[in-house]
Amino acid sequence: MRFLKGHGTENDFVILPDPDGELDLPATLVARICDRRAGVGADGVLRVVRTKQVPEVAGQQAEWFMDYRNADGGMAEMCGNGSRVFARYLVDAGLEGPGEFAIATRGGTRLVRVEPDGEITVEMGKPAVLGSSVTTVGGHEYEGVHVDVGNPHLACSIGDPVVQLDLTHQPTFDPAVFPAGVNIELFNAVGPSRAVMRVFERGSGETRSCGTGAVATAVAAAALSGETTGTWTIEVTGGTLTVVLDEETSYLRGPAVIVASGELMLAE
Numbered sequence: 001m002r003f004l005k006g007h008g009t010e011n012d013f014v015i016l017p018d019p020d021g022e023l024d025l026p027a028t029l030v031a032r033i034c035d036r037r038a039g040v041g042a043d044g045v046l047r048v049v050r051t052k053q054v055p056e057v058a059g060q061q062a063e064w065f066m067d068y069r070n071a072d073g074g075m076a077e078m079c080g081n082g083s084r085v086f087a088r089y090l091v092d093a094g095l096e097g098p099g100e101f102a103i104a105t106r107g108g109t110r111l112v113r114v115e116p117d118g119e120i121t122v123e124m125g126k127p128a129v130l131g132s133s134v135t136t137v138g139g140h141e142y143e144g145v146h147v148d149v150g151n152p153h154l155a156c157s158i159g160d161p162v163v164q165l166d167l168t169h170q171p172t173f174d175p176a177v178f179p180a181g182v183n184i185e186l187f188n189a190v191g192p193s194r195a196v197m198r199v200f201e202r203g204s205g206e207t208r209s210c211g212t213g214a215v216a217t218a219v220a221a222a223a224l225s226g227e228t229t230g231t232w233t234i235e236v237t238g239g240t241l242t243v244v245l246d247e248e249t250s251y252l253r254g255p256a257v258i259v260a261s262g263e264l265m266l267a268e
């Protein structure tokens with residue numbers, strides 16, 4: 001099985017080209033591929049399949065479907081960094097031209113644009129603010145904003161420096177609010193339009209970046225000053241992302257690179 005490896009601000013993915021939808025990809029195989037010692041190692045898998053081959057998304061107006069899986073093999077609706085890496089692969093492979101095109105995701109169709117400097121912008125849709133909830137990290141309880149970016153987030157502005165947090169264990173969350181689990185962002189607002197964020201992702205643990213989480217963080221950070229729009233710089237462990245919030249939608253911009261390709265020996 002051919003694979004490629006790529007990342008967006010060090011949120012890393014194994015890319016599996018499967019244009020005709022022939023690949024059987026059970027959760028156990030995804031988990032083995034993502035294993036950082038016994039597999040290739042990644043935060044998730046991006047299966048590249050023609051939209052028309054997948055009944056659940058076949059109605060979307062996009063040639064290619066990003067079948068995203070978390071490192072534990074679970075499916076998620078959307079992945080912001082993965083969308084950029086997916087777009088980078090499509091352009092590098094000559095499957096889409098450079099410029100603007102749509103991709104299908106479980107969270108709906110997303111427009112992507114390759115910028116002149118090589119960064120990629122993804123239109124992320126209008127984030128939904130659904131109230132507040134709490135999490136406990138290292139014995140400290142933090143309140144945050146429940147934001148849906150296609151997938152669920154709890155974005156918490158905290159007084160403690162995020163660099164000091166211990167995110168080696170699953171933070172607590174309220175299963176009544178998040179019955180399907182949640183991605184948890186902890187952030188410090190460090191300027192008028194800038195925040196430093198760490199994240200514990202559903203199905204992947206702490207990652208060095210999360211694109212949907214950066215959008216959720218921008219929404220929560222803006223809300224602190226009573227705003228719903230603006231351009232935010234989100235510093236993550238693996239780099240820097242830019243989030244634009246406007247009245248109708250949101251945009252995520254950042255780098256996306258392919259770093260390797262090869263032949264996968266793992267099989268079910």
Ligand SMILES: N[C@@H](CCC[C@H](N)C(=O)O)C(=O)O
Binds near residue numbers: 076078152209211212
């Ligand atoms: N890293 C991603 C989000 C991946 C999905 C998430 N773990 C979930 O389960 O919702 C991003 O860049 O958005």
